[in-house]
Amino acid sequence: MRHFLDFEKPIAELEGKIDELRRMSEPEGLNIEDEVSKLTEKADRQLRATYAKLTPWQKTQVARHPDRPKALAYIAGLITDYIPLAGDRAFADDAAVQGGLGRFRGRSVVVIGTERGNDTETRVAHNFGMARPEGYRKARRLIELAGRFGLPILTFVDTAGAFPGVDAEARGQAEAIARSIEACIDAPVPLIAAIIGEGGSGGAIALAAGDAVLMLEHAIYSVISPEGCASILWRDAAQASAAAEALHLTAEDLHRLHLVDQVIAEPIGGAHRDPEAAIQAVGEAVQAALEPLLGVEGPALKARRRERFLQMTREPIG
Amino acid sequence: MNWLTEYVRPKIRTLFTRRDVPDNLWQQCPNCQQMIFHTDLEKNLRVCPHCGHHMRATVTDRLGWTLDEGYTRIELPKAPADPLKFRDSKRYIDRLKEAREATGLEDAIVVAHGTIEQRPAVVAAMAFEFMGGSMGAAVGEALIAAAQLAVLQDAPLIVFTASGGARMQEGTISLMQMPRTIIASQIVKEAGLPFIVVLTDPTTGGTTASFAMLGDVQIAEPGALIGFAGARVIEQTVREKLPDEFQRAEYLLEHGVLDMVVKRSEMKAMLARLVALLREKEPA
Ligand SMILES: [Zn+2]
Numbered sequence: 001m002r003h004f005l006d007f008e009k010p011i012a013e014l015e016g017k018i019d020e021l022r023r024m025s026e027p028e029g030l031n032i033e034d035e036v037s038k039l040t041e042k043a044d045r046q047l048r049a050t051y052a053k054l055t056p057w058q059k060t061q062v063a064r065h066p067d068r069p070k071a072l073a074y075i076a077g078l079i080t081d082y083i084p085l086a087g088d089r090a091f092a093d094d095a096a097v098q099g100g101l102g103r104f105r106g107r108s109v110v111v112i113g114t115e116r117g118n119d120t121e122t123r124v125a126h127n128f129g130m131a132r133p134e135g136y137r138k139a140r141r142l143i144e145l146a147g148r149f150g151l152p153i154l155t156f157v158d159t160a161g162a163f164p165g166v167d168a169e170a171r172g173q174a175e176a177i178a179r180s181i182e183a184c185i186d187a188p189v190p191l192i193a194a195i196i197g198e199g200g201s202g203g204a205i206a207l208a209a210g211d212a213v214l215m216l217e218h219a220i221y222s223v224i225s226p227e228g229c230a231s232i233l234w235r236d237a238a239q240a241s242a243a244a245e246a247l248h249l250t251a252e253d254l255h256r257l258h259l260v261d262q263v264i265a266e267p268i269g270g271a272h273r274d275p276e277a278a279i280q281a282v283g284e285a286v287q288a289a290l291e292p293l294l295g296v297e298g299p300a301l302k303a304r305r306r307e308r309f310l311q312m313t314r315e316p317i318g
Numbered sequence: 319m320n321w322l323t324e325y326v327r328p329k330i331r332t333l334f335t336r337r338d339v340p341d342n343l344w345q346q347c348p349n350c351q352q353m354i355f356h357t358d359l360e361k362n363l364r365v366c367p368h369c370g371h372h373m374r375a376t377v378t379d380r381l382g383w384t385l386d387e388g389y390t391r392i393e394l395p396k397a398p399a400d401p402l403k404f405r406d407s408k409r410y411i412d413r414l415k416e417a418r419e420a421t422g423l424e425d426a427i428v429v430a431h432g433t434i435e436q437r438p439a440v441v442a443a444m445a446f447e448f449m450g451g452s453m454g455a456a457v458g459e460a461l462i463a464a465a466q467l468a469v470l471q472d473a474p475l476i477v478f479t480a481s482g483g484a485r486m487q488e489g490t491i492s493l494m495q496m497p498r499t500i501i502a503s504q505i506v507k508e509a510g511l512p513f514i515v516v517l518t519d520p521t522t523g524g525t526t527a528s529f530a531m532l533g534d535v536q537i538a539e540p541g542a543l544i545g546f547a548g549a550r551v552i553e554q555t556v557r558e559k560l561p562d563e564f565q566r567a568e569y570l571l572e573h574g575v576l577d578m579v580v581k582r583s584e585m586k587a588m589l590a591r592l593v594a595l596l597r598e599k600e601p602a
Pocket of ligand 1: 368
């Protein structure tokens with residue numbers, strides 16, 4: 001079953017009508033092609049119009065859409081010969097962070113993603129993509145492994161944020177995130193980060209302090225969720241839409257602010273309408289970002305990455 | 319040329335620090351509820367003489383308690399103000415203005431250089447009184463400046479944290495201060511200089527999850543609240559009341575996150591000893 005978002009209702013109704021027409025006409029052998037194509041065209045126009053001017057809050061919902069391809073779908077679609085690696089070597093394996101070795105367009109890479117699952121069972125299994133310290137320690141271990149063997153690192157970020165739990169705090173959530181960011185900064189190999197859904201705060205930057213940060217058109221990237229921001233600053237979680245607006249969390253805004261290097265266009269109607277096309281678009285963008293970095297020596301790469309972050313947020317933005 | 323040549327000069331204002339006389343000469347300890355005469359409290363470094371509770375301190379107090387007399391506060395590099403034109407019930411630019419007027423500070427941090435028991439040191443202190451000590455571009459920029467100053471002066475960098483986390487009004491710009499302040503800590507470490515973090519009440523969120531967890535030595539004041547996620551968020555997630563000691567300095571020490579919990583009255587001496595042991599390696 002397809003999930004429709006609130007603002008997609010008119011499109012859902014049109015598509016429902018088309019389905020119904022088709023169903024009714026089949027046994028009767030009626031010629032309804034004209035009617036169907038008219039309706040399809042209308043639905044298509046509606047979809048384009050809606051998705052051309054999504055508000056930041058609508059984009060937040062699209063970014064969290066249950067049918068949107070998740071990190072493991074990107075790994076499956078873009079990485080061949082994938083060998084998942086597990087564990088932080090200290091406490092546990094964290095299923096919220098997935099990663100391992102594989103090939104991206106023939107080249108050996110380390111791939112890491114935050115996986116939030118796409119049905120109740122997988123969501124629970126991956127803790128809704130919210131990692132504990134062992135997840136960030138696993139990420140750090142994989143980043144260091146990549147460095148040791150000179151393998152580029154690709155990350156797929158999609159998380160509401162680090163898991164807020166007693167156990168996570170007791171095992172040093174803050175330290176684990178800080179070390180994971182530091183591992184990104186120190187990697188002597190290219191690190192390309194793709195924000196594919198929700199880039200939630202510290203849990204996102206833990207995997208995204210790279211040489212290039214790519215962002216899907218309807219993904220979001222923020223220091224706090226719109227709901228969290230609204231409940232603190234507006235004292236009303238229902239103001240999430242206003243908070244989403246104020247936070248400038250869309251790919252377009254972040255690109256304009258020079259915090260994101262490239263916005264990757266999504267299929268009409270969002271990545272969830274055509275996951276395969278979205279995955280391939282991300283693959284193309286990753287390849288384009290990776291290519292110029294491949295010949296750069298480790299120390300030069302690190303120096304460049306450090307300078308990039310030192311300069312970031314320094315200049316007033318026009 | 320850069321901020322170092324341009325801005326490293328004493329802030330005249332701080333040479334004549336005015337000491338606010340409290341309207342109320344008595345202050346109540348938030349822990350034991352005892353009333354304390356304010357001069358007694360100041361003399362006791364704002365530690366309750368009855369129960370030992372460490373009250374929050376201003377950055378001026380902090381610098382005075384840590385550095386020898388005659389230290390110099392530096393002018394901080396400028397950061398873009400209100401890059402998002404953020405507005406909730408109030409405009410961020412107005413909140414900034416109010417915080418500046420109320421505290422006399424430019425942003426939620428001060429940086430000074432001087433000596434600690436005659437040994438050179440750069441000290442950065444976060445100001446919780448300035449928008450909850452939240453970390454935006456100005457704080458990030460100040461910590462990078464502090465790191466560069468430490469290298470220039472061949473001095474350790476000691477950071478006193480007091481921060482509710484990232485500054486929401488700067489959106490993803492504030493998030494980017496996490497990698498940026500981590501780079502600041504690396505600049506100090508790569509120069510072979512000690513980077514010491516003193517976590518004070520409260521230190522949470524993005525501040526904790528960046529430079530504040532990467533000290534060569536991690537110290538906290540007694541009873542300080544230190545964590546990543548806020549207690550309320552955790553309570554909503556796990557649906558149970560959290561114990562009092564959760565996320566307190568002593569809890570973190572027990573869980574291996576800190577090297578030590580040090581009383582305010584012993585902090586300066588401890589910092590001096592640590593710096594001496596790390597840097598004066600040959601027998602005297
Ligand atoms: Zn007391």
